[in-house]
Amino acid sequence: VVDVDGNEYLDVLNNYTALVHGHAFGPIVDALARAARDGSVHPAPHARQLRLAQTITQRYPAAELVRFTNSGTEAAVLAARIARRATGRQRIVMFEGGYHGTAPDFVGETADTIRVPYNDLDAVSAVLDNRVAAVFAEPFLGSGGVIAAAEGFLRGVEALARSAGAVFVLDEVQSLRSAYAGVHGALGLRPDLLLMGKLIGGGLPVGAVVGRGELLELTAAARRDSLLHSGTFNGNVLTCAAGEESLRFLDASAIERLNGCAGRLEADIVTAADKSGVAIETTRSGSIIQVHTSGAGRNTDPTMAAALHLALLLEGVYAAPRGMLNLSTALGEEELRRVADGYRGAFARLGALREGIGAT
Numbered sequence: 001v002v003d004v005d006g007n008e009y010l011d012v013l014n015n016y017t018a019l020v021h022g023h024a025f026g027p028i029v030d031a032l033a034r035a036a037r038d039g040s041v042h043p044a045p046h047a048r049q050l051r052l053a054q055t056i057t058q059r060y061p062a063a064e065l066v067r068f069t070n071s072g073t074e075a076a077v078l079a080a081r082i083a084r085r086a087t088g089r090q091r092i093v094m095f096e097g098g099y100h101g102t103a104p105d106f107v108g109e110t111a112d113t114i115r116v117p118y119n120d121l122d123a124v125s126a127v128l129d130n131r132v133a134a135v136f137a138e139p140f141l142g143s144g145g146v147i148a149a150a151e152g153f154l155r156g157v158e159a160l161a162r163s164a165g166a167v168f169v170l171d172e173v174q175s176l177r178s179a180y181a182g183v184h185g186a187l188g189l190r191p192d193l194l195l196m197g198k199l200i201g202g203g204l205p206v207g208a209v210v211g212r213g214e215l216l217e218l219t220a221a222a223r224r225d226s227l228l229h230s231g232t233f234n235g236n237v238l239t240c241a242a243g244e245e246s247l248r249f250l251d252a253s254a255i256e257r258l259n260g261c262a263g264r265l266e267a268d269i270v271t272a273a274d275k276s277g278v279a280i281e282t283t284r285s286g287s288i289i290q291v292h293t294s295g296a297g298r299n300t301d302p303t304m305a306a307a308l309h310l311a312l313l314l315e316g317v318y319a320a321p322r323g324m325l326n327l328s329t330a331l332g333e334e335e336l337r338r339v340a341d342g343y344r345g346a347f348a349r350l351g352a353l354r355e356g357i358g359a360t
């Protein structure tokens with residue numbers, strides 16, 4: 001990317017993981033041009049919608065039916081409405097540090113949402129009763145700092161939710177890039193509903209609720225008591241055309257390469273920080289890496305995070321201000337070397353700065 005002053009950056013933010021093939025990926029641009037000639041949106045089902053939905057149901061084991069939205073936020077809203085309708089209950093359980101977009105239920109603006117610590121099954125168990133409609137979980141805390149789920153945790157949440165009669169919603173908006181069949185496929189989970197977004201739109205606005213047929217069918221327009229879910233741009237054909245290509249090129253070998261490259265880059269980042277005497281920790285899930293500047297497993301030092309972000313910009317690397325970076329298939333060996341060099345340079349700047357401060 002090039003900023004308005006003409007400075008060039010290698011983008012390892014990729015619009016917060018949505019651009020898994022980078023910017024202006026050739027096959028997506030071509031598919032968009034072809035689709036645009038047919039018009040961008042129609043108030044009726046379209047063959048391109050069907051194709052993307054079929055790609056999703058064939059690839060992801062928990063996906064029986066698909067309902068498209070325009071964002072992950074909207075998908076979370078719809079999933080909560082489906083869960084409430086299906087159970088006749090009101091409460092939502094989610095995790096501290098969890099992120100499902102910015103609708104009121106998910107940002108602490110309603111009294112219906114209970115937050116419990118991630119990786120704590122006892123805490124989940126303690127709040128599950130016959131008032132809980134749904135438990136929302138991410139396969140790893142994404143925005144919350146790329147914190148992995150402990151072994152057995154997600155399976156435990158699924159079992160607890162099921163035995164309490166609550167809908168288990170797994171939010172794969174970020175994690176879909178980590179494994180060919182999603183994290184639920186890799187772990188053999190069977191969530192009632194999945195949230196999808198980001199990469200299934202190939203860089204265009206998108207979200208989807210997918211999952212058990214009997215739950216998704218609650219939204220079927222033909223039902224007399226249908227749960228109304230309309231939206232002028234839901235499943236627009238440009239998004240569907242781009243999403244189709246995005247998923248097609250994110251095959252098992254592309255994912256394996258991305259995850260492998262991310263592992264090596266993470267190791268390079270740790271070595272570079274060590275060499276410059278800058279205290280960091282890293283966490284990683286697939287091709288998403290978090291550099292924690294506090295050294296305590298979380299970004300508790302916003303000043304250091306901001307300093308690292310600025311130093312990286314000076315080195316020509318565009319990462320998230322909160323310390324997250326993620327890879328796209330557009331980054332070849334040469335670009336990955338430049339990213340690693342950028343981190344080396346950034347840590348050297350921070351190390352020198354600290355020495356300077358110490359000296360005065």
Ligand SMILES: Cc1ncc(COP(=O)(O)O)c(C=O)c1O
Pocket residue numbers: 016070071072073074076099100101102138142143171172173174195197198206207
């Ligand atoms: C796990 C997760 N869920 C939901 C969302 C919300 O998606 P959107 O930004 O498309 O509304 C995000 C966005 O970052 C996310 O990371």
